[in-house]
Amino acid sequence: MRYLPLTPSDRQAMLGVIGANSIDDLFVDVPVQAQLDGPIRGLPNHASEMAVERHFSNLARRNMTASHNPFFLGAGAYKHHVPASVDHIIQRGEFLTAYTPYQPEIAQGTLQMLFEFQTQVARLFGCDVANASMYDGSTACWEAIGMAGRITKRSKAVLSSGLHPHYVSVAKTMAQYTGDTLDTALPELSAATDSARLINAIDGETSCVVVQYPDILGRIEDLSGIAAKAHEHGALLIAVVTEPVALGAIKAPGEMGADIVVGEGQSLGVGLQFGGPYVGLFACKEKFVRQMPGRLCGETVDAEGKRGFVLTLSTREQHIRREKATSNICTNSGLCALAFSVHLTLLGEKGLRGLARLNHTLAVQAAERLTKIPDVELVNSSFFNEFTLKLPKEARPVVRALADHKVLGGVSLGRLYPGADALSNGLVVAVTEVATSEDVETFAAALQEILA
């Protein structure tokens, strides 16, 4: 077997040193009834690299890819062009095959990268500090709700109806067990968000308000009013960003008063990958740092006085604090954080702002083109690179029909909110720099044909 270096004679010699007659001697502590007498039946034996690769390329060919078809899906995961150098860097064995940096003297590469990542995330979100990553946006979101509970010692969270429905589901699942109560609502197919509802719901019991920015329908609104009301009642504002590229064009949530800003980092560096691995972003005000979940990398000096980096404040974490930890998270999303950070370093201020401008422009043009189709209406008054169309019929079958036309034409609200009839004609369309004008034309033509 190509991955196993021991030769039969090595094994024999080693058993000799151990003083065992056979490998079975080393498994004596396994009760006899539980010992398997040979390879598990019904499963194939080892396969050559070529055979395995073929199996996968046959399966891969059964999927319709974002790069070979006009593509307009978003709703929490975005396709952007990732420079080839990003993938090159994350494949360096020294990054790819390292563990969590427990021995800082020989992990400065990972540690410095995390320090840079934390700084980038904090600046992008307009916060003081950020951690070294969470699993993804949805788990970052519920960790933020939990953290707000710890800080405020309250248990009522008010969730915007514009929060991604899967994030809401995750929060609801957790709330079943943590005793939090969640105030939630379904969105409406309108340009207005439910910020009035949120502001009304905030009271002295409220631990936090959770608002997505831009929201699930692509709408953008100023969070300052919500922040003010929350702060007035001692509650926290948690902002959720599922498309960080937007922050190259619009204000950072931190600027508008958010206390904790979490997000999904997938859209920079990471790629679509059918939903994972992604990278949860987590930032907050400095004063809350000791309540943060997850790893933190900090600056220090070595015995010669040279600057260096270490994991720090680990008294918050499970391996030190055990049942009193701020989270149970251990392995997080280090390599995706690296990909995010490399992509953002390549972009820089100038590139991110240019990319955001380009996305917005293309989205505006696409919205104009698609609403030329009879009976197709634009729901949004504001948006970044994603907007919601109201179709004259149920959107979910339309999306399937578009796929038959080889167009991946957005996410139907029927998929996101099954059973919510009022939403079922809604289609969320994302337009990034990868969409050419021919792609938009193909999409529009197919949509028009399907709707006719």
Add this chain to the structure above:
Amino acid sequence: MRYLPLTPSDRQAMLGVIGANSIDDLFVDVPVQAQLDGPIRGLPNHASEMAVERHFSNLARRNMTASHNPFFLGAGAYKHHVPASVDHIIQRGEFLTAYTPYQPEIAQGTLQMLFEFQTQVARLFGCDVANASMYDGSTACWEAIGMAGRITKRSKAVLSSGLHPHYVSVAKTMAQYTGDTLDTALPELSAATDSARLINAIDGETSCVVVQYPDILGRIEDLSGIAAKAHEHGALLIAVVTEPVALGAIKAPGEMGADIVVGEGQSLGVGLQFGGPYVGLFACKEKFVRQMPGRLCGETVDAEGKRGFVLTLSTREQHIRREKATSNICTNSGLCALAFSVHLTLLGEKGLRGLARLNHTLAVQAAERLTKIPDVELVNSSFFNEFTLKLPKEARPVVRALADHKVLGGVSLGRLYPGADALSNGLVVAVTEVATSEDVETFAAALQEILA
């Protein structure tokens, strides 16, 4: 421009240090008439990474690939499965973006690899020593003829009719200028080679005999008789190996008396790449080492007595010896040599022999299957993984028709020997481990249909 780090203000500051007003001041030595006044007209300006990548993927899609179709081409370039780790290793920046190892203290990685490569090649070919690579098999072949001329101080080379016709062309091209005479012939569509012709042609004027093993039709023959006759007349035997995998199953040319063994290393590690870059292999007897072309890596020690490696015997080379050098070669094929060496290290003795066995077996089975087609005959009595079929009609159009059936079905002798009518029904078929039995079936069915 993403690859250019200087900012406009850097440029200004640097011009200041230099004492120039503008960049044009640095080009004052260019005669005014030859100065271009701006970007060359008629050429596009810079393009984003995404745009460039799209351009190439559109072009790539216009090619029919070896991995997605039944594939049976050989004739000097072979498709083998290359383990993914080979490509990973050659993409390490430290190998990929290093120069020739002129500063050995910081190039031990490349140097040790070359030393290992030289040893592997020498052993595979049954020779004492090998160099650090040539451009490809064809240039290695003519460099060997030139070397034989220098050693024997004679100028008549006898070339087997089984030598790859492109290698013959290259040698003929060079012979026009070096004053060598070449005794060549066309092959015949028969199981017998022209070794009798070769043995007859050797005389006291002969510098060398050049024999390909296995030859262009896939035939294998014992070289000892030719070696004996050559040595008797003070001539050298040069063996040419275009499919090194064969040497996992058959005797090494060195074992049979070859003085110089050259070859094409493409089939291990390198891949098809439409013909290049490939890697020329070059090995010989120890006594000829000072007449060898190309770089040589040798063992030595450092100032602390530690083993290390350096480029050596450079007094043979152009940068020292200039017009008296053994060759003009400078840049060679280092990274392909690395790929070759890594692949061979992964295989090892056991793997190479197993791979050779598998290739031979599959070829024997394919030959049996294909000769079941009416009027299709096997030319060879011996072969390794490649054999020649005699079709009932001209093979070249058959190959094109096979491509229309999505089968890449071998190389016609009409393509290799245009105008040689006696050969035009010949089809050279290579069968490696990548050919499945379904592939062979598809090929056989299509061939039968086309011939019907």
Add this chain to the structure above:
Amino acid sequence: MNTINQSGWKPEMHTASNTGPATYTGNKALMLEEALIFEIGTSGTTGVDLADAPKVASRLGNLERHRDIGLPGLSEPETVRHYTRLSRQNYAIDLGFFPLGSCTMKHNPRLNEKVARMAGFADIHPLQPVETVQGALAVIHELAHWLITLTGMKAVAMSPKAGAHGELCGILAIRAALTARGDARSVILCPESAHGTNPATAAFAGYAVENIPATSEGRVDLAALKARLGPDVAGVMITNPNTCGLFERDLREISDAVHAAGGYVYCDGANFNAIVGRVRPGDLGVDAMHINLHKTFSTPHGGGGPGSGPVVLSEALAPYAPLPFVDKDGDHYLLVEEETAGEHHESTFGRMVAFHGQMGMFTRALSYIMSHGADGLRQVAEDAVLNANYILRSLEDVLEAPFADSGPCMHEALFSDNGMAEGFSTLDIAKGLIDEGYHPMTVYFPLVVHGAMLVEPTETESKATLDQFIGALRSVVERAKVGDPSLKSAPHHAPRRRLDETQAARKPVLVWHEPEQAVAAE
């Protein structure tokens, strides 16, 4: 023993090495210092070219950004160099032996990286119509089949994102099962030697955590455990093989007792590598177990993730598995999400993540599993255990091995630092190993052993590597025993000397700040 190192020359222990002068740049030949992107980049530089954006009327709802973000950009050459230099300050499996106990740092095959990057997997959106992602769903389904079969369980929840997330999934399933039968229990039992994620998870899910006592041989104290069981105990969390590297002989009996008392058995499967193909946890009465695909099934650890923690479930817990999951109907793969769950799976405890879990890890793990096959995986366990026992028995004369008499170890060998010179401890040994070219073993875990050193070699190491490591560790331990002061200040050859962790925690600097302007020109 007179081991010479592999490169053919014999190092002379008493010659001081390389004492070259300090350099102008601070670099040392190939070991290069590298500043932060904030120190070398500028906001006007970019390593990305973009098509021009045509002018359109903005629809940004008057929220245009005016303030600078403060993101430095680097050109592509600077970027590649920055990260290449950083990478070279890391140790990694690709470089050498990385025997971090409990972490299963095995070789990461590059085939798996290639497979995961096929456009058909890497470039599909999680919300595409299921008809357009049949191949991806097939991968998830095939991997699920392997995991279920290898563990002898009933079902598997694929969406958890790492081991700890898997633990949470399992505990939530237990809680859902109890809730379903109207049985509100409040306690989870857990051994002191457990990984920190176990108690943290139980607490996160709303349980009180209580300790399970251990026997002197390093295993769960069956009698004490039985005595503690009762109507308040929701379940136990047991690690098997446990974090002392031992197989929990009594697990079947523990399971039976827990079940009899109305509780459930969670097994931490982080150490599954030691038994894969030789033992099926289902045969031991386990109700839920996470599998760290980034350990047993070799998806790369990436300097701290991403991982993937599918949870296999018993018949009793399967109905509570989270959404979404993949099902198969004839030749067609389905994705069971909220809308369809009603019919198929009404008792689900909910959703753990936005999408379908770590697809990029599923492809890698399945590629690894298919490459090994049933026979190869069994060999994996055997070689992993053989390597660990070889280390244990080769070093027990110089290092105290507290459970050396408890039977063979499984995948890892545990030592303590008893017997070192005054003032010398595990930390010094670890730092000494760094100079020798190794990543140290796991240190100070499990907590039950003084100065624990937990050495997990894995099956992808050769005997020659183990022999050299044994020699090196022996030499470092000897220095610790005689109190060699140079060991106290190790590492000497790494990019940094020992780092001041206290200072880091006292006044945390977690992000970069522009340095204060220098007071005047120097």
Add this chain to the structure above:
Amino acid sequence: MNTINQSGWKPEMHTASNTGPATYTGNKALMLEEALIFEIGTSGTTGVDLADAPKVASRLGNLERHRDIGLPGLSEPETVRHYTRLSRQNYAIDLGFFPLGSCTMKHNPRLNEKVARMAGFADIHPLQPVETVQGALAVIHELAHWLITLTGMKAVAMSPKAGAHGELCGILAIRAALTARGDARSVILCPESAHGTNPATAAFAGYAVENIPATSEGRVDLAALKARLGPDVAGVMITNPNTCGLFERDLREISDAVHAAGGYVYCDGANFNAIVGRVRPGDLGVDAMHINLHKTFSTPHGGGGPGSGPVVLSEALAPYAPLPFVDKDGDHYLLVEEETAGEHHESTFGRMVAFHGQMGMFTRALSYIMSHGADGLRQVAEDAVLNANYILRSLEDVLEAPFADSGPCMHEALFSDNGMAEGFSTLDIAKGLIDEGYHPMTVYFPLVVHGAMLVEPTETESKATLDQFIGALRSVVERAKVGDPSLKSAPHHAPRRRLDETQAARKPVLVWHEPEQAVAAE
């Protein structure tokens, strides 16, 4: 100047660095010793799994191999580690500044690596029917169009495999043109400062090589050259910009004179990077020039190749271009090989390689060229020249720059080692730079300058990198001027100290041999 290095701490020049003890393994933390595959592998180990070969009757003509080849195998984990460790003993552009004059070590974009690996290019056979490789032929044709247009020439031969091979192509074309007109000339003129491949090539093609004198300012002596021209001179080989880093101002006049005398002008285009987009060699009367795609157009140098050396040709030489080449007929690409050449191209001088040249380099180079475009390429030349002049002018106060008064330099700055302390020379400066974290410049070339140091920064280096390098070189030169003995024994921090090249050449050991059996147990 008080440059502090970029990492924010100021190195103290007078503290000795890191003097840690030698290690048991010989490793130094991340700098790992690695033995040869022959020392660590075995003939029974393999890192490749193969399908079983069914038994068939052998058809090997009784030539079955019986003797062992002697090839060691390594498992995949050992293989990856072996080469990873080796790689870490190399310097490379990805690590830092690599100002090797005449070699144009610029950034190698990873986009190009990705493009070259697309199956449509990487996985096609050179002898496939042309209908099945239209996209590949399009790449060759597009690249050819760029090269012809950028140089202002008539045609391009794409098949040469590197610069020296391109030189041969050009000289053979000259010889073919002369032969075609029945004019047997015997001499090629070539400056002493030329790269060794120039005279070697001319000799290989059967010419006698004679020297062209240079002026004191480092350029071709026009008058002397003119005086030498005559009916025996087949042509001249001129490098422009030349290897002293200067533009050959008189090239147009030289060309006219050579043409008038019936000869041809070969231009060594290795240094085209300095003028691409600003000057077209065709406008200077050049008849043939090779372009090192692995220099100007950034295909990676790979530790010694592969390269690619297309040769652009003037109207006069185009008819003699070698086979095969790509042509276009409407939308259809043709491959002109031996069989079809008759009609189209009867005067070809023949064939230089088995197939069509370095396809894998063509894709990379075209990707690079398209990325830059006409505007970007012009900027490349300007920035490359700017960087070189910045180095020249920043160091001419400490290093003798023999041609500093000959006008601005082009892509590279040339210094001599005059003025160092007794016994100190270019070699010591080079080795000192290694410790500082740089790859040294080209040394002792061109031959016309004493202890030449040829510094080519290229355009992909930032000003900060140049500033640090200037500071470091200044510091090393100062040590060479005062005769610092620690410089004489540099490098101190590299994987090896200075290597004994004399011993290597005296009794060459070019392959590994099993060591003699040790006489007895120690």
